[in-house]
Amino acid sequence: MLIDTHCHLDAAEFDADRAQVADHACEAGVRSIVIPAIERANFSVVRELAAQIDGGAYALGIHPLYVQRADDADLDALREAIKQSLGDPRFVAIGEIGLDFFVPEFATGEPRERQERFYAAQLAMAEEFHLPVLLHVRRSQDILLKYLRRHGPIGGIAHAFNGSSQQAQAFIDHGFALGMGGAMTYERALQIRRHAVDVDLSHLVLETDAPDIPPAWLHPPQRRNRPGELARIAAVLAELRGITPVQVAHATTANAMRVLPRLPAAILAGDE
Numbered sequence: 001m002l003i004d005t006h007c008h009l010d011a012a013e014f015d016a017d018r019a020q021v022a023d024h025a026c027e028a029g030v031r032s033i034v035i036p037a038i039e040r041a042n043f044s045v046v047r048e049l050a051a052q053i054d055g056g057a058y059a060l061g062i063h064p065l066y067v068q069r070a071d072d073a074d075l076d077a078l079r080e081a082i083k084q085s086l087g088d089p090r091f092v093a094i095g096e097i098g099l100d101f102f103v104p105e106f107a108t109g110e111p112r113e114r115q116e117r118f119y120a121a122q123l124a125m126a127e128e129f130h131l132p133v134l135l136h137v138r139r140s141q142d143i144l145l146k147y148l149r150r151h152g153p154i155g156g157i158a159h160a161f162n163g164s165s166q167q168a169q170a171f172i173d174h175g176f177a178l179g180m181g182g183a184m185t186y187e188r189a190l191q192i193r194r195h196a197v198d199v200d201l202s203h204l205v206l207e208t209d210a211p212d213i214p215p216a217w218l219h220p221p222q223r224r225n226r227p228g229e230l231a232r233i234a235a236v237l238a239e240l241r242g243i244t245p246v247q248v249a250h251a252t253t254a255n256a257m258r259v260l261p262r263l264p265a266a267i268l269a270g271d272e
């Protein structure tokens with residue numbers, strides 16, 4: 001049993017065959033898919049989609065690359081949506097939130113201040129409602145950590161993590177697991193592969209970020225990533241660590257349930 005802890009199954013790339021994509025994932029052993037929101041407009045979309053698929057789960061939040069077109073009313077709407085979702089077993093985290101300093105025009109000045117303001121506001125909600133966060137980390141590790149230090153324990157998943165060993169350890173110390181996905185399947189991804197091997201297995205979870213971050217075996221024009229690729233991603237992690245895919249599946253599933261404590265109920269919700 002595998003858990004895709006980060007998949008944008010609501011993305012337009014899946015409009016033509018979403019049900020088949022979910023079935024393919026199921027056949028590949030993916031028992032649960034966590035679908036993060038990216039902005040107010042898809043809060044209800046991810047909630048409804050999660051309810052339609054076996055083991056579906058969702059997170060609510062405003063993605064750092066979408067805060068430029070969001071405003072304070074969207075934060076109020078997020079707060080309301082969180083309150084309304086607390087009784088829903090499929091609601092597991094606040095996300096996708098974080099900071100993205102890769103795109104130069106968003107890394108300085110007002111756009112950057114705006115990113116930090118939305119991140120801080122959403123972290124405060126995570127603490128208030130005792131929810132973990134799905135963190136988007138891109139050239140922003142130290143600033144993300146600076147804000148985390150202002151709060152009590154929040155924890156969650158540092159999605160698509162790429163940073164130094166010290167930064168990895170700092171996120172782990174804050175109760176985060178590191179999300180390992182398609183980027184790890186490239187031989188040139190030396191830093192990510194080092195984490196895949198060196199970080200204690202109890203701090204790793206699996207993710208696809210589908211339809212993005214296609215693994216190495218998807219060649220043009222078939223570059224669309226799918227949650228069903230998770231089995232091969234797990235096999236790569238197993239090979240890198242010199243353990244079996246079953247060991248990877250057991251450990252990463254247990255880890256995902258630990259850092260997303262509501263996830264076991266989301267998985268059971270489909271069986272009722």
Ligand SMILES: [Zn+2]
Nearest residue numbers: 006036096209
């Ligand atoms: Zn994402």
